[in-house]
Amino acid sequence: MTQRARRRVTTRRPDRRPARRPVRGPARRPARRPRGRTARRRARERALTRLAVAALLLAALVALARAHPVATATVGVLAAAAATLVLLVRTGRLDLPGVTGPRRDVTHTLAALQHMTGTQFEHAVADLARQDPAVRSATVSGGANDRGLDVLVVLRDGRRIAVQCKRYAEGNRVGAPAIYTANGTYRAYHQCDQAVIVTTSRFTRDAEVANASLPEPLRLIDGRRLARWLGGGAPPWT
Structure with a gap:
């Protein structure tokens, strides 16, 4: 027997038959959502109930x-x-003791305000506003989506003042976007008669120019004016 014949005899061909797959149970069908008629019928039944x-x-x-x-x-x-x-x-049209906040003496200084958190600064501005006898209530309403309203001040003559508080460091100034935000929301969204922006820092030149170009400019209270207000000066709504 030749060497080639021996190879033919000893060499086996690989088994090309497909492997048997394990037998599985019937596939589960996903739960069907109710069709249009069924959903409408169920909604009608709930409404009738x-x-x-x-x-x-x-x-x-x-x-x-x-x-x-x-x-x-x-x-x-x-x-x-x-x-x-x-x-x-x-709505701030009624001042109840213990609800809108007590009227207490404010002894804050500008340096103390600069070291507060944003929320603490808002409450300090509300406390300062309550010192004015013309103020009926001052309510802190700031939050993630405050739309330019941190403190709502309601005067005894019925006027509503939207106050936006910016507790910034000395080198961080308030820019023009804050002017546009407050001007666009204090009337249409908050139904207020006047808007005030109070900051412990200063306003940029662009912010001052943008405010001066408004038909009714906002009241801008920078750090120096805030210090005078703390010292007994006139509030921004007089």
């Missing part, structure tokens, strides 16, 4: 009013008065 509950509550109130008319009228008047009181306090 809410309407039925509202009708039952209304019928119960009517029956209670017929059985106890005086008590029902008294509860209605008290509820309306409470809602009106909450609305007046939230």
Whole structure:
């Protein structure tokens, strides 16, 4: 037997048959979302359920009013008065002790204000505003999306003042974007009559030019004017 024949005999061909795959159970189908008709039917059923509950509550109130008319009228008047009181306090048109903040003496200096946090500075400005006898309330309302309103000052003559507080270091000045933000929101969004920007630093030249070009310029209180206000000077809304 030749060497080539021996190779043919000893060499085996690889098994080309495909490997058997393990038998699996039936594949799970993803949960189907309700189709348009089913979703509309369910929404209609929920709406009818809410309407039925509202009708039952209304019928119960009517029956209670017929059985106890005086008590029902008294509860209605008290509820309306409470809602009106909450609305007046939230809009700053009513000053309640312990709600809008106590009036206390302010002994801050400009150097102390510069070392405060932003929130502390807002409360310090609100405290300073409450020292004015013409101020009915001063409420801190600053936050992440305050839209240019940190302190809402309501005067006793009904005017509303939007105060924006900028606690900056001496070398960091307030630029023109702060002017544009306050001017664009204090009337249309906050329904205020006047806007004031108070800073422990100064304003840039661009900010002063932008403010001077407005039909009704804002009141800009820099560090020097703030120091005079702290020393008993006139507030910015006089």
